[in-house]
Amino acid sequence: MSTPHESQETERDGAQVSTGTTDKGESAAIPELVIISGMSGAGRSTAAKCLEDLGWFVVDNIPPELIAPMVELGARSQGNVARIAVVVDVRGRRFFANLKESLATLDAQNVKRRIVFLESSDEALVRRFESVRRPHPLQGDGRIVDGIAAERDLLRELRGDADLVIDTSSLNVHELRAKMDAQFAGEEVPELRATVMSFGFKYGLPVDADMVIDCRFIPNPHWVPELRPFTGLNDEVSNYVFSQPGSKEFLDGYAELLRIVAEGYRREGKRYVTIAVGCTGGKHRSVAMSEKLAHRLVSEGVETVVVHRDMGRE
Known part of the structure; x- marks a missing residue:
């Protein structure tokens, strides 16, 4: 017999969803759940990445019988996994046969869940599959349109149950995000x-740079004997760099440029940006400039990490 402090669970096909308390007697908060589905090529992956960027725990192409155990694990995470998004689609072939039962189990356990269905016209889907030269997962030996028709028939009931339907026929990636x-x-x-x-620069450009800033117009502290052993993290070097003609104006100009770019990135749904600041050896000028630029970004509300790739090299 269970005690009042034990978690009450419902079992179905081996899946359990906790609705009571944790082993420590604390209330188990059931995570919010979003199920992303829809037509292949309609933007499911983009929608999933958007939720991931918003802090959701996202799992792609999961069999429906594993959704309930995942919610159970989230409930045991002591609030660390408060929102879960799963992508379910025809790649799992037989999983739609079990999806309705899985949803019924979740509903019985009072799991707050929503279904997002990505839709698109046949013409748009054909164009997208042809552009990437990949077959539709259900076309078999037929044409792309045959696979699309089979998928529409398979998903018709799920589309009717969706809480949110987004037609991506005329949307680009940024508009969907x-x-x-x-x-x-x-x-x-x-x-x-x-x-x-x-x-x-002598060690090569960072391959992941979105923007590259060149500080080599500033006199090099390397040629000042008393500054050579230091780096741009030292006040002596930083003060020298920003006492040079044009240095402060350069910093102000790029800081303003980055402010404009940051606003544009937010509007376009871009979440990550890498700004590479270079000098000859990556020890003095670029380090000092990077620190100041990072300071400016933080003041604009941008979460910023500073990395000095080549500072320790000789």
Whole structure:
């Protein structure tokens, strides 16, 4: 017999969803759940990535019988997994036969769940599959349109049960992300995370740089004997760099540029940006400039990490 402090559970096909308390007697908060489905090629992956950027725990192509155990694990996470999104689609072939029963189990356990269905016209889907030169997962030996027709028939009931249907026929990636943000971001402003990376041009450009800033017009502290052993993290070097003609104006100009770019990235749904700041060896000028630029970004509300890639090299 269970005690009042034990978790009450319902079993179905081996899946259990906790609705009571944790082993420590604490209340088990059931995570919010979003199920993303829809037509292949309609943007399910983009929708999932958008929720991931908003802080959701996202799992792609999960069999429906594993949704309930995942919610159970989230309930045991002591609030660390408060929102879960799962992508279910025809790649699982037989999973739709079990999806209705899985949803009924979740409803019986009072799991707050929503279904997002991504729709698109046949013409748009054919164009997208042809552009990537990949077959539709259900076309078999037939044509792309045959696979699309089979998928529509398979998904018809699920589309009717959806809480949100988004037609992506005429949407680009940024517009789809904007629609997802409008539905799920709430009052939160989408975060932009920046990495400011100093580097030395003689060691090569960072391959992941979105923007590259060149500080080699500033006199090099390397040629000042008393500054050579230091780095741009030292006040002596930083003061020297920003006492040079044009340095402060350069910083102010790029800081203003980054402010404009950051606002644009937020509007377009871009969440991550890497700004590479280079000098010859990546030890003095680029380090000092990176630190100042990062300071400016933080003051604009951008979550910023500073990395000095080549500072320790000789």
